[in-house]
Ligand SMILES: [Fe+2]
């Protein structure tokens with residue numbers, strides 16, 4: 001399995017090569033309103049959306065179970081690691097909503113891991129259910145919740161290079 005930095009690079013390449021998509025594909029296009037203003041978190045969110053779109057594409061294209069399964073697993077792995085990085089950043093900044101935010105992450109993580117178990121057990125609807133769930137959740141969570149991090153990062157007066165180790169592996 002590739003390291004996180006490799007995944008990040010792959011995700012970004014995929015994101016910037018993203019086309020408009022065929023009719024019927026539920027692709028999410030990155031918009032300025034998704035930007036929360038914390039570079040590493042924004043980059044992570046772009047990777048997540050790219051992976052979500054890649055999973056949707058492999059599914060629509062009727063790719064093999066191995067191909068769909070590898071994107072499926074990378075998306076889930078990246079989602080879980082992103083949550084950990086984001087929470088570490090919140091800890092460093094003294095973010096007051098950390099406990100509640102962590103609970104939201106936990107609920108989402110439990111749900112996606114449930115889909116992962118279902119997929120491994122051979123459930124044919126697990127990919128579609130994960131796509132439906134994350135398509136709905138991702139943008140809503142970024143715009144509605146993650147966006148609050150910015151003022152805390154700025155208020156913490158931590159230089160970006162000091163924050164970097166917190167959001168990287
Ligand atoms: Fe979050």
Ligand SMILES: [Fe+2]
Nearest residue numbers: 045086142146
């Ligand atoms: Fe996030």
